[in-house]
Amino acid sequence: HEKDIEQGSETPVERDFADRNPFKHVITAQDWSGPEDPENPHNWSLLKRSYHTVPPALFGFTVFASVSQPMAAANNRQALLIHFADTRTVASSIYTPAVPEIMKRFGVSQTAALLGLSLYVLGLGFGPALAAPISETYGRSIVYKTSLPMFMLFTLGAGYSQNFASLLVCRLFAGLTGAPVLAVGAGTNADLFPPHLRAVSTSLFLLAPFAGPALGPVIGGFAAQHKGWQWTMWCTLFIAVAAYLVSLGTHETYKKVILQRRAKRFGIPPPPYNG
Secondary structure: OHHHHHHHOOOHHHHHHHHHOOOOOOOOOOOOOOOOOOOOHHHOOHHHHHHHHHHHHHHHHHHHHOOOOOOOOOOHHHHHHHHHHHHHHOOOOOOHHHHHHHHHHHOOOHHHHOHHHHHHHHHHHHHHHHHHHHHHHHOHHHHHHHHHHHHHHHHHHHHOOOOHHHHHHHHHHHHHHHOHHHHHHHHHHHHHOOHHHHHHHHHHHHHHHHHHHHHHHHHHHHHHHHOOOHHHHHHHHHHHHHHHHHHOOOOOOOHHHHHHHHHHHHOOOOOOOOO
């Protein structure tokens, strides 16, 4: 009779899981069910974990490639401004080769034209402050799959800008919406690999954002010279679309969100708030 009462207190899913599991593990959302919990990203296959490290790296490449190539300056003050922007952001690779044409197209000075770079970098600085609490509350996947499309929309807007003000606004918000993917990438690597394996994956992840500024001047310089300044934006879009398509098959990796979804799926108590 006591056994019947005990079984009656279990949900059908829990009873079925216990009957099939020789160790009689109980499904819980308070923590992983054990060291072999299949929903724990650390227990995913190496191929699956490696795949999940690729999209954050591609996103970092895309965002940083869009933000460094020195240009000739008319005076020392402009040279200092360009040097400051290049060394502090390691960015603008695709944008800066188009600065001379932007000056001609909108009738602005070189210093004003560089605002497209400066505001983009300003957005990169504030973006992570928005992304961090979102990823810790709703998970990594939603940050990747919502921020990059917004980045692409603002990049598209920058390419179609008919006046200088709209170009600057779009560049600012492109940086703001592109930066979150940079802030969350390290967290994704921590979700996927235990500490003793994390160095390799993190090193490879960090390689991509530095490759962006290295290849950006080549891409942006060629595009601006042969196709016009707008093609610096189109090239960024092509890379971003490719990176986004690669990310569509990814799953959530953040422990708390995985456990919350498990709790909702099985109708069991969710993990602690600070889980």
